[in-house]
Amino acid sequence: MIANRARDEHDADRVAVRIENVHKAYRSGNTSTPVLNGVDLTVERGECVYLAGPSGSGKTTLLSILGCILSADQGQICILDRDISRLSWRGRTTLRRQRLGFVFQRFHLIRGLTVIDNVCVPLTLRGASPRAAHKRAETLLDAVGLAHKANAHPRNLSAGQCQRVALARALVGDPDLILADEPTASLDAANGQEVMKLLRRLTTEEGRAVVLVTHDHRIFPFADRILWLENGQVADMPESPPSGASIKEDG
Amino acid sequence: MWSIALKTLVADRGKLLTALVGVVFSIVLVNVQGGLFLGFVTKAGLLIDNGRADIWVGHRKMHNVDFPRDIPRRWVSRIRGIPGVKAAEPHLIGWTDMTLPSGGFESVVVVGVEPVSLMGNVWNVTQGRADAILQTDGIIVDECELEKLEYPVLGDQRELGGRRARIVAMSHGVMGFLVAPYAFTTFERAAVYLRKDPHVCSYILVELQPGADVDRVCEAVARRVPDADVYPRDVYSQISTDFWMTRTGLGISFGAATLLGLLVGMVMVAGTLYALVLDRLGEFGTLKAIGATERQVFSILIIQALVMAMVGAVLGLACVAGIQYTLSEPRAPIVVPSWLSLGSCVLVSVICLISSLLPYLRIRKIDPMMVLQS
Numbered sequence A: 001m002i003a004n005r006a007r008d009e010h011d012a013d014r015v016a017v018r019i020e021n022v023h024k025a026y027r028s029g030n031t032s033t034p035v036l037n038g039v040d041l042t043v044e045r046g047e048c049v050y051l052a053g054p055s056g057s058g059k060t061t062l063l064s065i066l067g068c069i070l071s072a073d074q075g076q077i078c079i080l081d082r083d084i085s086r087l088s089w090r091g092r093t094t095l096r097r098q099r100l101g102f103v104f105q106r107f108h109l110i111r112g113l114t115v116i117d118n119v120c121v122p123l124t125l126r127g128a129s130p131r132a133a134h135k136r137a138e139t140l141l142d143a144v145g146l147a148h149k150a151n152a153h154p155r156n157l158s159a160g161q162c163q164r165v166a167l168a169r170a171l172v173g174d175p176d177l178i179l180a181d182e183p184t185a186s187l188d189a190a191n192g193q194e195v196m197k198l199l200r201r202l203t204t205e206e207g208r209a210v211v212l213v214t215h216d217h218r219i220f221p222f223a224d225r226i227l228w229l230e231n232g233q234v235a236d237m238p239e240s241p242p243s244g245a246s247i248k249e250d251g
Numbered sequence B: 001m002w003s004i005a006l007k008t009l010v011a012d013r014g015k016l017l018t019a020l021v022g023v024v025f026s027i028v029l030v031n032v033q034g035g036l037f038l039g040f041v042t043k044a045g046l047l048i049d050n051g052r053a054d055i056w057v058g059h060r061k062m063h064n065v066d067f068p069r070d071i072p073r074r075w076v077s078r079i080r081g082i083p084g085v086k087a088a089e090p091h092l093i094g095w096t097d098m099t100l101p102s103g104g105f106e107s108v109v110v111v112g113v114e115p116v117s118l119m120g121n122v123w124n125v126t127q128g129r130a131d132a133i134l135q136t137d138g139i140i141v142d143e144c145e146l147e148k149l150e151y152p153v154l155g156d157q158r159e160l161g162g163r164r165a166r167i168v169a170m171s172h173g174v175m176g177f178l179v180a181p182y183a184f185t186t187f188e189r190a191a192v193y194l195r196k197d198p199h200v201c202s203y204i205l206v207e208l209q210p211g212a213d214v215d216r217v218c219e220a221v222a223r224r225v226p227d228a229d230v231y232p233r234d235v236y237s238q239i240s241t242d243f244w245m246t247r248t249g250l251g252i253s254f255g256a257a258t259l260l261g262l263l264v265g266m267v268m269v270a271g272t273l274y275a276l277v278l279d280r281l282g283e284f285g286t287l288k289a290i291g292a293t294e295r296q297v298f299s300i301l302i303i304q305a306l307v308m309a310m311v312g313a314v315l316g317l318a319c320v321a322g323i324q325y326t327l328s329e330p331r332a333p334i335v336v337p338s339w340l341s342l343g344s345c346v347l348v349s350v351i352c353l354i355s356s357l358l359p360y361l362r363i364r365k366i367d368p369m370m371v372l373q374s
Helices: A002-014 A059-066 A089-099 A116-127 A130-145 A159-171 A187-204 A216-221 B001-009 B013-044 B075-080 B132-135 B187-192 B213-225 B233-247 B250-279 B283-291 B294-327 B338-355 B357-364
Strands: A016-028 A031-046 A048-052 A074-080 A100-103 A177-181 A208-213 A225-230 A233-235 B053-058 B085-099 B105-113 B126-127 B138-142 B159-162 B163-171 B182-186 B202-209 B230-233
Touching: A016 A059, A016 A208, A031 A059, A031 A208, A031 A233, A031 B338, A048 A059, A048 A216, A059 A074, A059 A177, A059 A208, A089 A100, A089 B138, A100 A159, A100 B233, A116 A130, A116 A159, A116 B001, A130 A159, A159 A177, A159 A187, A187 A216, B001 B013, B001 B294, B013 B233, B013 B250, B013 B294, B013 B338, B053 B233, B075 B085, B075 B202, B075 B213, B085 B187, B105 B187, B132 B163, B132 B182, B163 B182, B163 B187, B182 B187, B202 B213, B213 B230, B230 B233, B233 B250, B250 B294, B250 B338, B250 B357, B283 B294, B283 B357, B294 B338, B294 B357, B338 B357
Parallel strands: A048 A208, A048 A225, A100 A177, A177 A208, B105 B182, B138 B163
Antiparallel strands: A016 A031, A016 A074, A225 A233, B053 B202, B053 B230, B085 B105, B085 B159, B085 B202, B126 B163, B138 B182, B159 B163
């Protein structure tokens, strides 16, 4: 009994995401379209896991469920030791604000704010003082190599620079889990590689878990694991796995 | 939230300017319309407010200072004996025609003042002296009415009620609610101009001794002359004002114009805020996705609406001050008391807050998942 509890506690310390038998369907009138059909997934802290697969396979839906933005119809979802299905919408919002970091395909920076103000947004939402938020943001901008662009506006940055700002924004609040949606889709190869190097250096090396949705084969070498989603289920990769990554079913 | 709200608001200068125009428009319209209204209202009780009398005694059901009925002049002596009364003097107000040099006529309100105390006499005299009415045939007119009287100068003669009158002094800004100019003179001469029996008067003006209680003296006067109406100065001034408010459409027309201004301002602010939100749906979605609560998102809108209101109010009040300085004149005075300015700012702020509800309803519908689907 004591041994089991000790193992559970050790498990909780080690595991960032654990989902079991997750189902999700979208309804339109009387029609129900299943998107996820019994997905199991475990992501450990410090691990970088890619979700790959064809369009409509449920990658973004799964990412949204992990990000507490979407509710699953069925299944057990445990994010950072919290049972999501038992959390209210407000509780999920708090979890997103306090412990998750998001990187979006189109960056989604706020146009009216400078680079440093954009990076400060998550801390502002947490109620941090402007001075403390700026200090932390400066550190992150330095880490992504954009300290000299702190007072620039996003419209004056290249796509690669915008994604690095978005990365700094995702990390500024020291989140335990980073969720990235096609972070290199809007970037050229060089910028994509650069962003991924930064993402790996600033996340998994510091013990943060990363779940990343991508179609981009060029960045597969940066993954610890790649899960192939097809027809709402984790499946075998249809082709030979790219070098530098192990592709396997989870659970 | 303040920094996010302010910086995103300022970033879109075009829309911010549009909203500010709406707020400024509302503030200017409310204050100028309200100021004109109050200016006219002030004129309705002009003779009462500036006449030095603490109590006005007149005919039963008296309702307007410019349209009095005759009362016996002998009541003066009854009132003089009441404790607390310092002075009680007869006062005559009536209408007659002034003959003009061109052969035309102009209706004039003649005000007859008791010559010793000069209670109820003209004020703000800019040419000559107020006591010049004691001179033979002396009358005092207002220099703002010179056009109607065909530009007389001091010493010029006119006819009032077929009798000679000589302009011996001029005031500035003593213009009543009506179109007819005032002509101040002595009581006896006014009775002649108005062809009145000198044993009647329009009002008895009462001045109180220092420290006397106005309500008590009013009660005592009412007991002593039970057939008269007796009012303290401010009450009769209000009665005269109410006469115009209730018997004309003045209040309604000014009120409607003011309401229209507020409505236009509200539509402009609501439209601008809504356009700002529509333009930034993705950004609000992003904020929600990274953990902004509904309350935080709403507070951004509230802050933006209030900032628009405050900046617009300051600019609007500056415009009002400019308009007041350049356009306010005795004929159409723009009286903008501080309570009107403050009230309009509060009203516009409330309107801006209400205006922020419409875009908020749109924001509420934003699903944070939209940022993952684009």
